[in-house]
Amino acid sequence: MWQAVLGFQVGVTDMSRSDKIGILVTGSAGMLGRKLVERILRDGHLGGKQLGELLLADVAPTEMPADAPVGTRVFVTDFSQPGAAAELVKSRPQVIFHLAAVVSGEAEADFEKGYRVNFDGSRALFEAIRQARYVPRLVFASSVAVFGGPFPEVIPDSFFTTPLSSYGTQKAMVELLLADYTRRGFLDGVGIRLPTITIRPGKPNKAASGFYSSILREPLNGKEAVLPVDENMRHWFASPRAATGFLIHAANIDSKVLGGRRTLTMPGLSATVGDQLAALRRVAGEDVPALVKREPDPAIAKIVTTWPQRFEATGAQALGFVAESTFDEIIAVYMEDEMSSPVGKG
Amino acid sequence: MWQAVLGFQVGVTDMSRSDKIGILVTGSAGMLGRKLVERILRDGHLGGKQLGELLLADVAPTEMPADAPVGTRVFVTDFSQPGAAAELVKSRPQVIFHLAAVVSGEAEADFEKGYRVNFDGSRALFEAIRQARYVPRLVFASSVAVFGGPFPEVIPDSFFTTPLSSYGTQKAMVELLLADYTRRGFLDGVGIRLPTITIRPGKPNKAASGFYSSILREPLNGKEAVLPVDENMRHWFASPRAATGFLIHAANIDSKVLGGRRTLTMPGLSATVGDQLAALRRVAGEDVPALVKREPDPAIAKIVTTWPQRFEATGAQALGFVAESTFDEIIAVYMEDEMSSPVGKG
Numbered sequence: 001m002w003q004a005v006l007g008f009q010v011g012v013t014d015m016s017r018s019d020k021i022g023i024l025v026t027g028s029a030g031m032l033g034r035k036l037v038e039r040i041l042r043d044g045h046l047g048g049k050q051l052g053e054l055l056l057a058d059v060a061p062t063e064m065p066a067d068a069p070v071g072t073r074v075f076v077t078d079f080s081q082p083g084a085a086a087e088l089v090k091s092r093p094q095v096i097f098h099l100a101a102v103v104s105g106e107a108e109a110d111f112e113k114g115y116r117v118n119f120d121g122s123r124a125l126f127e128a129i130r131q132a133r134y135v136p137r138l139v140f141a142s143s144v145a146v147f148g149g150p151f152p153e154v155i156p157d158s159f160f161t162t163p164l165s166s167y168g169t170q171k172a173m174v175e176l177l178l179a180d181y182t183r184r185g186f187l188d189g190v191g192i193r194l195p196t197i198t199i200r201p202g203k204p205n206k207a208a209s210g211f212y213s214s215i216l217r218e219p220l221n222g223k224e225a226v227l228p229v230d231e232n233m234r235h236w237f238a239s240p241r242a243a244t245g246f247l248i249h250a251a252n253i254d255s256k257v258l259g260g261r262r263t264l265t266m267p268g269l270s271a272t273v274g275d276q277l278a279a280l281r282r283v284a285g286e287d288v289p290a291l292v293k294r295e296p297d298p299a300i301a302k303i304v305t306t307w308p309q310r311f312e313a314t315g316a317q318a319l320g321f322v323a324e325s326t327f328d329e330i331i332a333v334y335m336e337d338e339m340s341s342p343v344g345k346g
Numbered sequence: 347m348w349q350a351v352l353g354f355q356v357g358v359t360d361m362s363r364s365d366k367i368g369i370l371v372t373g374s375a376g377m378l379g380r381k382l383v384e385r386i387l388r389d390g391h392l393g394g395k396q397l398g399e400l401l402l403a404d405v406a407p408t409e410m411p412a413d414a415p416v417g418t419r420v421f422v423t424d425f426s427q428p429g430a431a432a433e434l435v436k437s438r439p440q441v442i443f444h445l446a447a448v449v450s451g452e453a454e455a456d457f458e459k460g461y462r463v464n465f466d467g468s469r470a471l472f473e474a475i476r477q478a479r480y481v482p483r484l485v486f487a488s489s490v491a492v493f494g495g496p497f498p499e500v501i502p503d504s505f506f507t508t509p510l511s512s513y514g515t516q517k518a519m520v521e522l523l524l525a526d527y528t529r530r531g532f533l534d535g536v537g538i539r540l541p542t543i544t545i546r547p548g549k550p551n552k553a554a555s556g557f558y559s560s561i562l563r564e565p566l567n568g569k570e571a572v573l574p575v576d577e578n579m580r581h582w583f584a585s586p587r588a589a590t591g592f593l594i595h596a597a598n599i600d601s602k603v604l605g606g607r608r609t610l611t612m613p614g615l616s617a618t619v620g621d622q623l624a625a626l627r628r629v630a631g632e633d634v635p636a637l638v639k640r641e642p643d644p645a646i647a648k649i650v651t652t653w654p655q656r657f658e659a660t661g662a663q664a665l666g667f668v669a670e671s672t673f674d675e676i677i678a679v680y681m682e683d684e685m686s687s688p689v690g691k692g
Contacts, residue, residue, distance in 0.1 A: 111530065148606050160506045162525065162607045169526040173519045179508065180515040184457065260494050261508045 020052030021045075024088055026079065026125070027099030028056035029063070031200055032141065032243055036097060039244045041067050046095060047252045057088055058100065059117075080121035085128035092134045095251045098125060099141045103207045104167035111166060118170035126177055130186040138178070139250040140191040142263055144236055146172040147308045155311045157265060164306050179262040182255075190250045191263030192316075195238040195323070196307075199334040208303045212237070215273070216280055216331060219291040220339065228297035231274040234309040238268045238323040239333040246321055253319055261315075267323040269330065270310035279327035283335075366398030367391075370434055372425065372471070373445030375404035377546055378487065378589055382443060385590045387413050392441060393598045403434055404446065405463075426467035431474035438480045441597050444471060445487045449553045453513035464516035472523055476532040484524070485596040486537040488609055490582055492518040493654045501657045503611060510652050525608040528601075536596045537609030538662075541584040541669070542653075545680040554649045558583070561619070562626055562677060565637040566685065574643035577620035580655040584614045584669040585679040592667055599665055607661075613669040615676065616656035625673035629681075 023046060027033045037056060044051060056062045057075040064074055079085040079100070089096075100121065101107075107114030122140070129136060145168035146161040161172040171193075178189035199220075200213040211228055212235065218225035238246075246266050255262070277289045313321075324330045369392060373379045383402065386392060402408045403421040410420055425431040425446070435442075446467065447453075453460030468486070475482060491514035492507040507518040517539075524535035545566075546559040557574055558581065564571035584592075592612050601608070623635045659667075670676050 158506050160504050161522075163522070164529065164606050166526055166530070169522050173522050176507075176509070176515050176519050176522075180512055183510065184512070260510050 019049060021047065021049035021095060022053040022055070022091060022093035023051070024055040024057065024093040024096045025099065026057050026088070026097070027101060027141075028074075029058035029060040030099060031202065032197065032240065032247075033058065033062070033097075033099050035240050035244045036099070036247050037065055039248065041065055041069070043248075046248070053091060053093060055088060055091070055093055078117075078121070079124055079128075080116045082124075085121075085124040086131065088125070089128050089132050089134075089136075092132060092136070094136050096125075096129075096136050096138045097141070097247055097251070098122065098138060099247075101141070101171075102167070104143075104145060104165055105208055107167035107170065108165055114166045114170060118167065119173055122170075122174040123177060126181050126187060130181065135185065135188055137251055137255070138187045138189045139247055140174060140178050140189060140263070141247070142171045142175055142191045142193045143168065144193050144195060144265065144308050144311070146175065146193060149306045149308070151308055153310065155265075155308055157312060157315045175263040179260060182262050183260055188255055189262045190253065190255055190258065192246050192250050192321075193263060193265045194243055194246065195236040195266055195268030197240050197243050198237045198330060199338075200240065201334070201338045208300060209235075209307075211300070212273075212276070215292050216276060217334065219280060219288045220284055220331070220334065222291075224291045224293055226295045227273065227292050228295060228300040229273060229304055230296075230301070231277065232272050233301075233304060234270060234272045235304070235307055236268040236270055236309065236311060237327075237330065238266065239330045241333045241337060242268075242323045246323075249319075249321055257319070264316040264319070264321070265311050265313050267313040267317050267321055268311065269324050269327065271327050276327050279331055283328055283331045365395060367393065367395035367441060368399040368401070368437060368439035369397065370401040370403065370439040370442045371445065372403045372434070372443070373447065373487075374402035374420075375406040375408040376445060377548065378543065378586065378593075379404065379408070379443075379445050381586050381590045382445070382593050383411055385594065387411055387415070389594075392594070399437060399439060401434060401437070401439055424463075424467070425470055425474075426462045428470075431467075431470040432477065434471070435474050435478050435480075435482075438478060438482070440482050442471075442475075442482050442484045443487070443593055443597070444468065444484060445593075447487070447517075448513070450489075450491060450511055450513035451554055453516065454511055457512060460512045460516060464513065465519055468516075468520040469523060472527050472533060476527065481531065481534050483597055483601070484533045484535045485593055486520060486524050486535060486609070487593070488517045488521055488537045488539045489514065490539050490541060490611065490654050490657070492521065492539060495652045495654070497654055499656065501611075501654055503658060503661045521609040525606060528608050529606060534601055535608045536599065536601055536604065538592050538596050538667075539609060539611045540589055540592065541582045541612055541614030543586050543589050544583045544676060545684075546586065547680070547684045554646060555581075555653075557646070558619075558622070561638050562622060563680065565626060565634045566630055566677070566680065568637075570637045570639055572641045573619065573638050574641060574646040575619060575650055576642075576647070577623065578618055579647075579650055580616060580618045581650070581653055582614045582616055582655065582657060583673075583676065584612065585676045587679045587683060588614075588669045592669075595665075595667055603665070610662040610665070610667070611657050611659050613659040613663050613667055614657065615670050615673065617673050622673050625677055629674055629677045 053071040059078045077084045102117045148162045148164035163169045182189040196209045214225045399417040405424045423430045448463045494508045494510035509515045528535040542555045545563045560571045
């Protein structure tokens with residue numbers, strides 16, 4: 001009996017088969033997935049190993065990267081469907097970035113879809129790995145939505161997860177699964193709780209956090225934007241570039257130091273809407289913030305008020321995860337990475 | 347969009363249909379289930395309402411209580427199987443005590459069974475309630491096994507759940523589901539994290555905590571018992587009678603005060619094995635503890651060392667949940683409830 005209880009399989013990342021590294025990215029058609037793949041292709045290696053197979057999976061068609069190397073495969077797949085996840089891990093990719101998810105607004109609007117994709121889909125992926133009997137590093141993109149107020153002023157790493165959305169609930173449940181599958185030796189999981197990613201390029205998605213990006217992105221591109229909340233609303237941010245860096249770093253760290261606690265709250269920048277607009281003024285000029293129109297929306301304000309404002313992120317910082325420390329930097333990252341002709345200072 | 351996000355159904359316990367109260371107990375053949383049913387039948391009412399229908403469900407046959415009233419039904423059922431949970435809630439019992447679970451040792455030894463029963467079974471029950479479109483009070487028996495070390499000396503209510511067993515993982519996942527189903531208005535959930543229940547009557551089960559009961563129960567009955575750990579091992583306890591009281595109280599409290607945080611760590615007694623044996627000596631006489639044989643078992647010690655030792659349980663105490671404050675009381679409860687001819691003082 002006790003032998004069975006204690007007889008954990010020892011989890012060792014299976015990197016021995018070749019000098020090249022196979023990588024699977026789920027959610028590869030999403031904003032973060034595309035940025036991660038760009039970064040991996042630009043680096044040309046991961047964890048000191050040359051890129052081998054690169055598997056890009058999403059329920060939406062992933063645009064094939066222009067510089068995709070030999071060994072790239074693109075899947076349009078829903079791995080919450082039977083057999084789909086097994087197909088993805090058949091070639092035993094040594095690093096899996098699991099980003100695929102229905103966003104918060106959609107998971108709230110469609111209860112069953114949120115659980116099917118965000119929870120059952122993740123579980124199906126973990127099960128497929130267990131059945132394939134190999135132990136990849138699995139980096140899981142979780143979210144600060146696992147937390148729900150009331151909060152202390154600064155949230156410690158040991159704070160409990162009491163989500164106030166179905167999305168946050170699903171992420172918190174997968175964090176638990178990730179830790180248990182890792183403890184059992186079925187995979188080598190590292191979960192990272194991403195701050196709100198700002199400035200998102202492109203168009204708004206269904207996330208309630210959309211305005212945090214649009215009040216900067218739209219004015220930087222000469223367009224008006226709507227601010228639905230007060231300027232003193234405070235939240236926790238990192239740029240898409242920092243988030244991509246978190247993912248890469250999570251694939252490379254020595255996961256043994258995590259012990260049984262496999263998910264880390266990522267570092268970020270605690271800032272108010274006022275801080276955002278002040279940075280916009282400094283970077284883009286006095287007149288640019290005038291493009292932001294105040295149109296208070298109590299429904300959005302009610303959601304956003306329940307979100308966390310500041311974390312310690314002590315554990316992640318000790319392990320070398322790094323985010324921006326000012327909104328000026330976050331804006332500069334957007335202008336470098338997304339704008340061909342940045343707005344000048346006035 | 348925002349209307350959908352905020353359009354929660356309001357959860358109101360559906361007690362309006364009759365003056366009598368219908369009750370479902372899952373895990374009714376287990377130790378705690380039997381004690382709960384005894385208590386309910388002795389009280390003859392719950393929450394100020396006369397007993398109506400009493401549904402007793404377990405995968406093992408539940409012995410029909412001698413004094414079972416008209417309206418009692420006993421089910422041998424596995425509600426992780428399709429359709430089984432729907433059958434249990436068809437008559438819309440207004441209070442559901444969800445105790446059914448595979449114990450910790452078995453959930454560790456049989457990975458798939460643990461998830462199937464403890465997680466999928468609970469989810470199937472919640473889904474059946476959602477589909478039945480009524481809002482019962484659901485009392486979920488969780489466990490301090492949702493916590494995993496390292497711990498602070500005293501664990502606050504806001505401490506994170508990082509279980510070190512599959513059983514603890516499954517309980518923590520169900521806690522999250524319970525809160526989300528409640529927030530959505532699908533049920534009115536209250537989770538209670540039970541301390542290690544001591545002194546368990548009868549024979550040991552597969553729980554790793556078994557010796558905490560047997561080192562008292564066996565000597566009180568004139569038999570030898572084995573102590574596999576050091577006397578300074580500290581843990582968190584309550585009697586079966588206190589646990590039954592927690593369940594009844596959880597069925598009756600005004601759950602609105604819980605807000606989004608639907609699971610509470612129950613109060614208990616923090617005590618060492620030495621404290622247990624000292625109490626045994628005081629209650630049963632100087633010679634009785636000599637029946638406890640020291641046979642160190644590193645495998646058991648390794649598990650037990652990771653368990654929590656002391657909680658604040660501030661929230662539960664404020665809501666009126668009460669446990670024993672000495673091991674003398676816990677032993678007295680056992681002697682009153684379980685022994686027809688208690689051992690005298692020498």
